[in-house]
Amino acid sequence: MTLFECVNCSQTLETNSLDASCEACGSAVIIAGGERPSVDRESFERLPPGVWRYRALLPKTVARDVVSLGEGGTPLLRSSRLGSELGFGHLLIKDESRNPTGSFMDRGSTVLASLAKERGVKTCTCVTTGNLGASLAAYCAKAGIGAEIRIRPNTDRGKLYQMIAYGARIETSSKPAKKGESDDRSISVTAGNPYILEGEKTTCFEIVQELGWMTPDVILVPVGTGGHLSMFWRALRQLKDSGLIDKSGCRLVGVQFPGSAPTAGGPRRAKYTDQVEEPFTELEESEPLLRSEAIRAMKESGGCWVETTARETIDATGLLARTEGIFAEPAAASVVASLQTAKSQGLIDAGEAIVCVITGAGLKDTKAISRIAKATRQVVVKEDYSVARLQIGETKLRLLRSLASKPRFGYELWKELSSGRTITTASVYQHLGELEGLALVRKSGVATVRGRERVFYELTRKGSDLLKMAGRIQKS
Numbered sequence: 471m472t473l474f475e476c477v478n479c480s481q482t483l484e485t486n487s488l489d490a491s492c493e494a495c496g497s498a499v500i501i502a503g504g505e506r507p508s509v510d511r512e513s514f515e516r517l518p519p520g521v522w523r524y525r526a527l528l529p530k531t532v533a534r535d536v537v538s539l540g541e542g543g544t545p546l547l548r549s550s551r552l553g554s555e556l557g558f559g560h561l562l563i564k565d566e567s568r569n570p571t572g573s574f575m576d577r578g579s580t581v582l583a584s585l586a587k588e589r590g591v592k593t594c595t596c597v598t599t600g601n602l603g604a605s606l607a608a609y610c611a612k613a614g615i616g617a618e619i620r621i622r623p624n625t626d627r628g629k630l631y632q633m634i635a636y637g638a639r640i641e642t643s644s645k646p647a648k649k650g651e652s653d654d655r656s657i658s659v660t661a662g663n664p665y666i667l668e669g670e671k672t673t674c675f676e677i678v679q680e681l682g683w684m685t686p687d688v689i690l691v692p693v694g695t696g697g698h699l700s701m702f703w704r705a706l707r708q709l710k711d712s713g714l715i716d717k718s719g720c721r722l723v724g725v726q727f728p729g730s731a732p733t734a735g736g737p738r739r740a741k742y743t744d745q746v747e748e749p750f751t752e753l754e755e756s757e758p759l760l761r762s763e764a765i766r767a768m769k770e771s772g773g774c775w776v777e778t779t780a781r782e783t784i785d786a787t788g789l790l791a792r793t794e795g796i797f798a799e800p801a802a803a804s805v806v807a808s809l810q811t812a813k814s815q816g817l818i819d820a821g822e823a824i825v826c827v828i829t830g831a832g833l834k835d836t837k838a839i840s841r842i843a844k845a846t847r848q849v850v851v852k853e854d855y856s857v858a859r860l861q862i863g864e865t866k867l868r869l870l871r872s873l874a875s876k877p878r879f880g881y882e883l884w885k886e887l888s889s890g891r892t893i894t895t896a897s898v899y900q901h902l903g904e905l906e907g908l909a910l911v912r913k914s915g916v917a918t919v920r921g922r923e924r925v926f927y928e929l930t931r932k933g934s935d936l937l938k939m940a941g942r943i944q945k946s
Contacts, residue, residue, distance in 0.1 A: 474499035498662030519543030539570035572831035575605035578666030583609035600629035607636035662759030674705035687822035696764030703767030797832035879924035
């Protein structure tokens with residue numbers, strides 16, 4: 471049996487459940503402090519990098535049941551170009567985008583999936599905005615465990631594609647799983663799962679070990695659910711209690727957007743007028759499951775929280791990529807965006823040793839590239855037909871050729887394309903809509919044809935250029 475403590479009401483609970491929550495208030499629980507393991511620095515140094523290097527500080531797991539994709543062991547990079555740009559002399563990046571599914575969540579998923587495999591769990595379910603679902607689906611696939619993911623409407627498409635690729639069953643839902651839905655063969659997982667949280671603390675273990683068992687002055691982490699941030703403080707205390715570090719003068723700084731779920735009293739931006747069409751879901755977490763623990767982590771470490779705007783975060787995403795070659799998802803790049811604000815408010819000093827934790831990869835957010843492009847206005851597009859052909863397909867090319875001579879309406883195009891092949895009118899209109907989205911065609915007008923209103927489509931200049939390029943390639 472494992473002893474847990476509620477993060478809100480401090481009630482204790484003893485159970486073997488892998489998806490425990492507080493019986494009194496329903497809040498998330500964490501594993502209560504137990505025996506201090508007998509460990510030393512040399513034992514960790516002898517082991518290969520990765521989450522399971524710190525097995526002595528993690529929940530007990532049978533070695534043969536460990537489910538690993540090579541998570542952890544991510545680099546701690548000295549970021550001199552970014553530091554010079556922002557005026558910091560000792561800036562480091564902990565690049566969690568190097569994890570197997572592109573986010574820090576893999577550190578927790580490996581621990582939970584290993585325990586689930588050991589105990590014969592058949593199905594894991596969860597409600598997610600993205601990274602948790604993608605990570606859990608991958609580790610369930612590795613373990614041979616079924617994954618049922620309930621995505622929220624604002625789930626990033628890139629993360630959804632990951633879940634599908636890993637074979638998860640996907641449902642759309644805005645509601646969490648009902649209490650009591652899980653049993654001994656099925657568990658319901660949230661980002662506040664105590665075993666996932668235990669894996670997340672290894673991010674901090676690695677930073678400290680990489681720095682020669684010394685702590686930096688400041689670590690900046692996106693707030694999100696509050697889980698990752700709170701586990702940094704748990705890790706620092708565990709390292710000290712185990713005698714692996716003498717003391718910790720490290721301040722923890724949480725980063726979030728104005729208007730996100732409140733975290734703690736502290737420095738705020740005076741104004742917030744920036745708007746963004748799509749939220750960065752991993753940062754704007756509507757359910758900060760570990761809110762009280764995050765507050766405690768910042769307060770007891772002498773840290774604080776800092777707000778950054780969507781526009782600053784977009785700019786920081788591009789800056790990080792241009793200066794250090796790290797493409798982060800915007801929610802992850804928020805820590806870089808907050809540096810100038812924190813410095814101007816006297817919360818961090820330019821000469822301190824500062825670690826920014828980049829929690830996820832940019833390719834997981836399919837809108838990130840367009841946001842950066844709009845912000846920088848430095849994009850030059852050169853069409854390559856061989857690439858464009860793969861993107862738009864032969865049917866779309868035939869539609870473009872049909873529109874080359876004059877504007878036409880959908881039914882007319884269908885009659886031409888359906889000759890000798892099977893294609894529905896609905897399919898034609900779907901292709902036209904996608905071509906319109908690519909700015910290759912546009913609606914040119916509406917006319918009444920045989921008593922019915924018809925929408926006419928015509929080529930755009932971009933569409934015409936694409937066809938010309940196609941013709942040149944065919945002749946060559």
